[in-house]
Amino acid sequence: MLRDRTDTRATLWRIASGQRGFFTAAQAREAGYSYQAQHYHAQRGNWILVDRGIYRFREFDSLPGSEDDHLVRWALWSRGRATVSHTTALSVHDLGTANPSEIHLTVPSGFRQKDSAVVLHHADLASDEIEERDGYRVTTPVRAIVECAAARLDQDVLDSAVAEALDRGLTTRRSLLHAAQQFGARAELGVERALREVT
Structure with a gap:
C-alpha cells in the first residue's frame, strides 16, 4: 500500500x-x-x-535559533550516544565564564566515530549524571564541574562555575566535594580550591 x-x-x-x-x-x-x-x-x-x-x-x-541548536546535530551524528560535557556543558548550563572554542562530548567506551570538530571523552555515564534537553543530552551541572576540574580547566573559570552553581542552588558544597572525591584526586583538588574562593 x-x-x-x-x-x-x-x-x-x-x-x-x-x-x-x-x-x-x-x-x-x-x-x-x-x-x-x-x-x-x-x-x-x-x-x-x-x-x-x-x-x-x-x-x-529561517526561524530564530537557539545558541545550542548545533548540539542537536552532534547528538544525531553520534546516533544518540553522545552527551554534551565538560566546558560545553558549563556553557549550556550558563555557569561561570566558560566560553569553549571546541565542542566537548562524552561517549561510551566502545564509541569509534571521530570528527575534527569535536573533542571526545570516553566514559559510561550514569543516568543521574545526565539531563535531557530538546534534541540532545547534557551532563548535570555537578558532573560538568567535576569533569572540568579533572581536566585541569583554568582555575578562574572553575571558580566562577562553582560560585554560580552554589548561588543558584544547583548543588551544595557537600555534593560537589563528594562527586569530586568519586572522580579522583585531580578533580577533588580543583573543586576544593574553587570552594575556598566562594565567600
Whole structure:
C-alpha cells in the first residue's frame, strides 16, 4: 500500500520537531522517504544538508535559533550516544565564564566515530549524571564541574562555575566535594580550591 505524501511528511515533521528541525537519513527512510526522494528534497532546497546523512527542514533554518541548536546535530551524528560535557556543558548550563572554542562530548567506551570538530571523552555515564534537553543530552551541572576540574580547566573559570552553581542552588558544597572525591584526586583538588574562593 502506498503511503500518502502528506502523512509521510507529517511523520518526519513530528520526529524533526523534537530535534529542532534536524533529522537523519535513517529517520527519513523510516518515515517513508526513499533515498531518491531524500536526494530530491535536498536538491530542491526543501531540506538543508547539514552533514553526511543529517538534514534540517528549511523552515527551521529561517526561524530564530537557539545558541545550542548545533548540539542537536552532534547528538544525531553520534546516533544518540553522545552527551554534551565538560566546558560545553558549563556553557549550556550558563555557569561561570566558560566560553569553549571546541565542542566537548562524552561517549561510551566502545564509541569509534571521530570528527575534527569535536573533542571526545570516553566514559559510561550514569543516568543521574545526565539531563535531557530538546534534541540532545547534557551532563548535570555537578558532573560538568567535576569533569572540568579533572581536566585541569583554568582555575578562574572553575571558580566562577562553582560560585554560580552554589548561588543558584544547583548543588551544595557537600555534593560537589563528594562527586569530586568519586572522580579522583585531580578533580577533588580543583573543586576544593574553587570552594575556598566562594565567600
